[in-house]
Amino acid sequence: MAKRPALKPGERATLPPPTQLTPKWGQSVSKPTAKPQSSQPLAKAPPKSSDNPGLASERLRSAMVARLSRQGITDERVLQAMGQTLRHRFVDDALASRAYEDTALPIGFQQTISQPYVVARSQALARDYCQVPDGPQVALEVGTGCGYQAAVMALLYPQVVSVERIAGLHELAKQNLSGMDLPQLRLVLGDGLVDAQAHGPFDVIVLAAGMADIPVDLLRQLRLGGVMVAPLGQPEQRLKVIRRSLDPFAPQPYQTFEFESVAFVPILRGVQN
Numbered sequence: 526m527a528k529r530p531a532l533k534p535g536e537r538a539t540l541p542p543p544t545q546l547t548p549k550w551g552q553s554v555s556k557p558t559a560k561p562q563s564s565q566p567l568a569k570a571p572p573k574s575s576d577n578p579g580l581a582s583e584r585l586r587s588a589m590v591a592r593l594s595r596q597g598i599t600d601e602r603v604l605q606a607m608g609q610t611l612r613h614r615f616v617d618d619a620l621a622s623r624a625y626e627d628t629a630l631p632i633g634f635q636q637t638i639s640q641p642y643v644v645a646r647s648q649a650l651a652r653d654y655c656q657v658p659d660g661p662q663v664a665l666e667v668g669t670g671c672g673y674q675a676a677v678m679a680l681l682y683p684q685v686v687s688v689e690r691i692a693g694l695h696e697l698a699k700q701n702l703s704g705m706d707l708p709q710l711r712l713v714l715g716d717g718l719v720d721a722q723a724h725g726p727f728d729v730i731v732l733a734a735g736m737a738d739i740p741v742d743l744l745r746q747l748r749l750g751g752v753m754v755a756p757l758g759q760p761e762q763r764l765k766v767i768r769r770s771l772d773p774f775a776p777q778p779y780q781t782f783e784f785e786s787v788a789f790v791p792i793l794r795g796v797q798n
């Protein structure tokens with residue numbers, strides 16, 4: 526989410542199909558085979574990360590979840606969803622070894638994959654503040670990017686719509702998510718501030734890009750008791766939760782809660798082909 530100029534404008538992060546993931550997690554899977562010196566059977570050595578790329582990414586992911594919990598994320602479902610979503614599949618091959626660091630990484634088109642803490646924090650706040658009586662069912666993300674947060678959200682809500690304005694990133698997200706069985710997730714190409722409205726109303730709206738002010742039209746898409754989590758403000762951005770009152774006649778229909786400073790890329794308008 527932080528602005529990083531690492532890829533040139535229009536340059537696209539390409540991802541290999543899952544079968545090509547192997548080299549990311551180790552130097553080589555094949556090892557020189559030493560001949561046993563005696564006829565005694567050799568004790569089996571514990572597997573090293575380089576022996577099993579899947580295991581290496583699993584360890585890094587568990588370490589990331591442990592770090593998130595030390596950083597104050599206590600929502601077990603969010604921690605579980607973060608632990609289940611393979612973040613390394615959403616970044617370029619060259620960056621995959623850094624996928625579980627607590628940092629934003631470039632995904633092309635001058636955009637970034639959000640820092641794990643910010644993804645977890647946004648989802649935990651949404652779940653914590655949402656007062657929709659039967660629990661949140663329908664969620665919207667504005668700013669699919671590479672699709673990572675959308676995949677996390679698909680593990681938290683029965684229905685998720687994620688809108689992206691850059692056609693190349695919409696395609697990249699589709700590609701990244703294609704092997705995952707997430708029929709509850711719908712990816713839409715469009716300007717999330719306008720085109721999401723056809724899919725509402727929503728119990729949860731998460732903006733993955735920053736705005737100076739609250740997007741009022743989108744706020745009207747919240748169900749009673751629903752919440753929007755958004756990086757708002759200029760020049761200083763803060764993560765905010767805006768909750769629609771459960772009472773349709775409340776004199777104050779929306780309540781705002783303010784959290785930490787953040788640095789998201791800005792929301793832009795219209796579709797970029």
Ligand code: SAH
Nearest residue numbers: 638639668670673674689690717733792793
């Ligand atoms: N959700 C991503 C992070 C995406 S970065 C993740 O999981 O890491 C923010 C994204 O918001 C960018 O891809 C940007 O193109 C997109 N964006 C900005 N303005 C938008 C708008 N009006 N509608 C839809 N997407 C928008």
